[in-house]
Amino acid sequence: MNEEATGQVFQVSFQAAELTINTILKVLESLRSTIENQQKIAAQLLGKGDIQKGGGVKNPELQGKQKINRLVESGADIDNIKLDGDKKRIFESVARKYGMAYSLRKNSAVKPPQYTLFFKAKNTKVLNAAIDEMTQKFNKAQANKKTIESLLNHAKDVMKDRATDIANAVNKAIKNVRNRNGNDL
Numbered sequence: 001m002n003e004e005a006t007g008q009v010f011q012v013s014f015q016a017a018e019l020t021i022n023t024i025l026k027v028l029e030s031l032r033s034t035i036e037n038q039q040k041i042a043a044q045l046l047g048k049g050d051i052q053k054g055g056g057v058k059n060p061e062l063q064g065k066q067k068i069n070r071l072v073e074s075g076a077d078i079d080n081i082k083l084d085g086d087k088k089r090i091f092e093s094v095a096r097k098y099g100m101a102y103s104l105r106k107n108s109a110v111k112p113p114q115y116t117l118f119f120k121a122k123n124t125k126v127l128n129a130a131i132d133e134m135t136q137k138f139n140k141a142q143a144n145k146k147t148i149e150s151l152l153n154h155a156k157d158v159m160k161d162r163a164t165d166i167a168n169a170v171n172k173a174i175k176n177v178r179n180r181n182g183n184d185l
Contacts, residue, residue: 064096068103071118079127080118088115090137095119098130 071078083091088104095102102119 064099064101065092066101066103068105068118071101071103071120074101074120078118078120080116083115083117084112087134087138087141088117090141091117091134094130094134094137097133098126100126100130 091102094100100119102117105116105118107114107116
């Protein structure tokens with residue numbers, strides 16, 4: 001009789017667990033569909049387009065690296081600047097950060113190669129902020145380059161001094177050996 005009661009308790013417990021799991025799954029499914037609906041409504045209100053798989057809103061505006069034709073077709077005012085390779089990387093990172101659309105044209109005729117950068121920003125405030133940040137990064141990169149050059153020059157000077165010291169020490173040692181032995185080496 002005791003085994004029958006234990007079996008019935010397990011059976012009831014198992015059924016209760018199944019009901020609990022099914023209820024939790026239905027609640028989660030309902031939450032997921034509610035979140036998706038709210039994201040779609042928010043995207044429509046913001047006018048930003050569809051929702052990405054990760055939950056973010058796809059932005060149909062022109063941004064990032066583009067072909068020059070696409071920039072021209074967008075009808076926006078396009079600016080351009082000429083940059084060398086180091087500055088190109090800095091520009092690309094800042095342009096991505098500020099959502100700027102840009103296109104690169106490489107001029108391989110000159111050494112090192114130069115790039116003509118065509119770009120547009122959403123508005124002048126964004127453009128000004130991006131230009132300020134790029135200027136700061138360009139200046140920092142230039143200062144670092146000068147620092148590295150000065151360190152290399154200092155290292156060269158130290159190595160010359162050490163080479164001279166070693167040569168003098170070797171010559172002195174040879175003289176000492178010659179003086180002790182009285183013969184030429």
